[in-house]
Amino acid sequence: MLYTGQRLLCVLLLLLLPATLRAQxxxxxxxxxxxxxxxxxxxxxxxxxxxxxxxxxxxxxxxxxxxxxxxxxxxxxxxxxxxxxxxxxxxxxxxxxxxPDSRRLLPSGTDVWAQYQQGKPVVVAVRAGYGAKRSGLRPGMELVAVNDVPIAQAATPLLGHCLKTPDDAAREVALNQALAGTHNTIRKLTVKSQGRQLELYPDKPTSQLENIRYAGLLESRKLGSAGYIKINNSLGDNRLIPAFDSTLNALAATSGLVLDLRETPGGGNSTVARAIMGRFITQEQSYQRHEFAAEEREFGIKRSTLELVAPRRQPYARPLVVLVSRWTGSMAEGITIGFDAMHRATIMGTEMARLNGxxxxxxxxxxxxxxxxxxERLYRVDGLPRENFVPAERVDPAAQAGGDATLDKAVEYLKTAAKP
CATH class of the missing domain: 3.30.750.44 (Transcription Regulator spoIIAA)
Structure with missing residues (x-):
């Protein structure tokens, strides 16, 4: 039995619990x-x-x-x-x-992307540096099963129950949810490659997707006379601004620069985005168009705005190549269409994450x-929906099997672009 003083103490302790615990x-x-x-x-x-x-x-x-x-x-x-x-x-x-058994988020929580091609589920992209690639999964392989469950059987339950008619986009999301798996399940992927059936284990010995760690906010180095900066999924961290500035300043004398956005699936904020873009221009420019659908739906009046990016100190004026992939998501997609709209960079790679708005x-x-x-709907300045953007300089994902064909192509491009 609790006496009055003990009851009062219990109440006080309950009130002192963190809000997250009290919310339970x-x-x-x-x-x-x-x-x-x-x-x-x-x-x-x-x-x-x-x-x-x-x-x-x-x-x-x-x-x-x-x-x-x-x-x-x-x-x-x-x-x-x-x-x-x-x-x-x-x-x-x-x-x-x-x-614990929730599906991993797409694309940040997965390391493989697939599409249906001629009715068959085919790998179209593999995330560099993660378990899927380490296990031997490559673009072009046909998917047979996930954890011994045939692909069709694994993906179908992930289609919505309230769809008028399942379309290709819904089928692709369900397919990739099946491949991403859940937080608490080790994946086994069965694939066909060159007439052989293979069993791959992207989460062994450990599930890297559950414990992603980066060496820093960004990485940089010189590639001959060119500079290279890779953003490590940190576009939502304002500390990236001074880190990027100091890194770019150190590469100021390079003949050209590669900005690698292929590991930015987690999005970010426009402050960081505009800070990065502002280092590559000398006059204020529009980089993205917004449309506010709720206002138009409620009042029948269309509202749209153009977002501007302003130049910052010590602009880098040499040629710029931006690398993108299926793991270039959200704000990184905004940066990409911004550079493209301002005619300030050559975009190389594959389709991006195609995240909506x-x-x-x-x-x-x-x-x-x-x-x-x-x-909010987002567009390139000329009205192209952001999610529909594809690089002018496409790189076949299958060419990545033995190295980094996209980066190699960028370096070769800069050698030519830097010539007087």
Missing amino acids: TKLTPQQYQQDFDYFWTTVNENYCYFDKKQTDWAKVRTYYGAQLPGISTKAQFTRLLENALNELYDNHASLSTNL AIESFRLPNAGFGFNIPT
Whole structure:
């Protein structure tokens, strides 16, 4: 039995617990309903890409709302919202929390990308420096199974239940979710290559995707007379600005520069982006166009803006090549289309992550976690949707098997571009 003084002490200790621990208290059915209604309505009013989706969002409310009476834990509610958000098959929409058996996020949480080619699931890109490549996976291989489950059987359950008709984009997202796997499962990939069937283990001896570590915010070196800077997924870290400035200053005398954005899947902020671009121009220029879909939907009045980037001190005026890949995502895609629009760089590589628009974060009133959805459409200055941009200088991903063909091509380009 607790005496009065002990009860008071327990109450005080509870109040002193971190908010994250206090938030673990059990929610009522009414609170789950309130959070679900807030989630559905917020997406309904603010998500800006419904017009290119097969998603029946009204059906989402009915289908998942019917499951709420069976929800009694935050883990169950998290899974319900994960599944509901997956109906958008949008890699730029996500929850701010996950479960041990949640699917890894695309593209930041995966090291392989595949597409259906002539009806067959084929690897089109492999992330450099990660387990998939280390295990022997290469572009061009046909996928047979994930963890001994045939690809079609593994991917089909990941298609939404509220799609009018599953389209190619939905099938591709489901395929890559199956390949990415869950946070707590070691992957086994069965593939066909040159008539042979191979079994590959990208997460052995350890799952590198669960513990990504970088040597620093960026890396740099000289490649002959040219300079090289690689951004290590740090475009959301304002400390990158002084680090980038000092690195670029040290490479000021080079004949040209390679800016490698192939390991930037996690997005970033426009402050860092404009700081980087501003070091390569001498006059203010537009680099990206925004459209605000919610305002047009509510009032019927279209609103769009151009975002500018201003020049900064000590501009680098030599030729610039920007390298991109499937793991060039979000803000890195904005930097890329910005350099392209300003005619300040040659873009080399493959398709980028094709992430939709600019995201906004919202927080559930009771569960204590949030979700992110695209609320602004983004375009190159001339109106090309950012997600549709492809490099003018394409590099075949299959050419990467024995080295770094994209970087080699960039260095050769700079040798010619630097000549008077």
